[in-house]
Amino acid sequence: MLKDFLEGKPLRHPLHPMLVHFPIGLFILSLLLDLGSLAFPSTPSLVREAFYAMLLGIIGALIAAVPGFVDYTDIRDDHPGKRTATAHLTLNLIVVGLYGINLGIRSSTLNALKTPVGPLILSLVGIALLSVSGYLGGRLVYDEGISVGRHKRRTPTPENTLHLTRGENGEADFVPIPEAESLGDRETLRVEIDGQVIAIAKMDGNFYAFQEFCTHRFGPLSEGGFEGFNVQCPWHNSCFDVRTGKVTNGPAKVDLKTFTIETRDGKTGIVLPRERKES
Amino acid sequence: MKWLLDFLKGTRLGHPLHPILVHVPMAMWPGALIFDLLSRWNGNAMVRLSFYVIIFGLVASLLAVPTGVVDWSGIKKEKPAWKIGLYHMILNLVVALLFAINLGLRVHTFRKETIVAGTPLALSIIGTALLIGSAYLGGLMVYDYGISVARMSKKKWRKIAVAGGANLPPE
Numbered sequence: 001m002l003k004d005f006l007e008g009k010p011l012r013h014p015l016h017p018m019l020v021h022f023p024i025g026l027f028i029l030s031l032l033l034d035l036g037s038l039a040f041p042s043t044p045s046l047v048r049e050a051f052y053a054m055l056l057g058i059i060g061a062l063i064a065a066v067p068g069f070v071d072y073t074d075i076r077d078d079h080p081g082k083r084t085a086t087a088h089l090t091l092n093l094i095v096v097g098l099y100g101i102n103l104g105i106r107s108s109t110l111n112a113l114k115t116p117v118g119p120l121i122l123s124l125v126g127i128a129l130l131s132v133s134g135y136l137g138g139r140l141v142y143d144e145g146i147s148v149g150r151h152k153r154r155t156p157t158p159e160n161t162l163h164l165t166r167g168e169n170g171e172a173d174f175v176p177i178p179e180a181e182s183l184g185d186r187e188t189l190r191v192e193i194d195g196q197v198i199a200i201a202k203m204d205g206n207f208y209a210f211q212e213f214c215t216h217r218f219g220p221l222s223e224g225g226f227e228g229f230n231v232q233c234p235w236h237n238s239c240f241d242v243r244t245g246k247v248t249n250g251p252a253k254v255d256l257k258t259f260t261i262e263t264r265d266g267k268t269g270i271v272l273p274r275e276r277k278e279s
Numbered sequence: 280m281k282w283l284l285d286f287l288k289g290t291r292l293g294h295p296l297h298p299i300l301v302h303v304p305m306a307m308w309p310g311a312l313i314f315d316l317l318s319r320w321n322g323n324a325m326v327r328l329s330f331y332v333i334i335f336g337l338v339a340s341l342l343a344v345p346t347g348v349v350d351w352s353g354i355k356k357e358k359p360a361w362k363i364g365l366y367h368m369i370l371n372l373v374v375a376l377l378f379a380i381n382l383g384l385r386v387h388t389f390r391k392e393t394i395v396a397g398t399p400l401a402l403s404i405i406g407t408a409l410l411i412g413s414a415y416l417g418g419l420m421v422y423d424y425g426i427s428v429a430r431m432s433k434k435k436w437r438k439i440a441v442a443g444g445a446n447l448p449p450e
Contacts, residue, residue: 011415012422017418020302021302021306021414022306024306025302025310026306029310044323044324045328049327049331052317053328080435142429142431142432145428148422148428149422195442195444197444197445213443217428217429218436235425237425245446253448254446254447257444
């Protein structure tokens with residue numbers, strides 16, 4: 001419940017990218033006021049204003065950190081964007097730490113007419129690191145699709161990919177998936193079997209398996225939402241019937257590959273067509 | 280011409296440009312409102328700060344306009360996101376206009392005043408409220424409709440999907 005709120009699900013919009021406008025804008029403002037104090041030392045209060053802008057920026061950054069951290073923990077460990085997210089998080093902590101020190105140094109020179117060199121350098125370094133970090137945060141959204149369409153999903157998403165194999169010769173046509181048995185309704189598994197990546201969903205007691213990647217821009221269907229028997233891609237809302245893999249709503253035009261889930265000897269597993277070994 | 284469009288779309292940067300630029304007005308104008316309110320305690324320093332902040336917001340918002348228009352023109356007209364984009368654009372124009380008027384009202388008084396007067400304060404409140412609404416629509420375009428998402432990373436994701444054995448449309 002609290003997690004859903006911090007992820008912005010009721011708003012259909014993550015909270016972290018909303019809140020970060022304030023620290024980013026205010027830290028830049030603080031630097032501009034510093035530069036203003038150097039250019040126009042006769043203008044009163046610029047140094048003091050730079051201090052207040054920085055203080056508000058730090059408060060904003062600390063508030064934004066909370067949903068940011070929740071967003072971070074929601075990224076699958078083997079997601080290609082996870083490392084970028086770790087770098088983003090680490091850089092942000094460094095930036096806030098630097099601004100904390102910066103603010104402390106400034107508190108004794110509030111009545112100066114020009115911002116002293118030390119705090120000014122700290123601000124320049126802060127903005128440089130913040131720009132990199134903000135850029136990485138943007139890449140997480142626009143390249144990796146992190147938190148895009150997350151509100152369409154009402155159940156938890158897979159924390160990891162299960163790596164399975166058909167055996168050394170690749171001959172088994174049935175691969176048991178014990179984890180499927182503890183799956184809740186409308187939950188999914190993300191499974192990789194000898195390179196093939198498959199999403200497995202449980203709906204009304206039945207299992208459905210289909211390719212993980214949307215056929216439009218290859219969004220993650222194991223993180224998709226469900227409407228009836230449709231899975232909806234979190235990114236651009238393409239819908240597919242999980243029973244047949246057929247496109248039920250665009251922008252995707254190509255159907256999904258589907259797989260059969262069976263119970264054999266009391267074990268739930270996936271049926272894979274026998275591969276013809278080319279020699 | 281193509282290089283200009285690519286630049287405005289952020290293709291060269293590997294990141295759409297519009298959502299980067301909007302951080303400035305998005306922080307500055309609500310900031311102006313906060314500084315307006317703080318002027319009740321901190322006097323002329325806050326009145327001045329509010330004035331500078333509105334200017335900074337206006338400059339950045341003008342820079343953000345062409346990038347936004349280019350991103351919007353890439354959306355097909357029959358998509359729901361096109362309409363949201365249209366409202367987002369109209370609201371933003373109204374907000375920018377309100378802050379421009381707001382700035383005009385302050386030009387002659389910000390050096391001396393110790394408190395922000397009623398009309399500019401009211402304009403800051405209305406402008407901020409509309410801006411939040413508009414920014415929310417902009418966010419919905421990204422987080423609900425996926426505008427600009429996987430636009431530049433399409434090739435990378437295709438590669439991952441190919442490796443994952445997916446059915447794919449021809450390139």
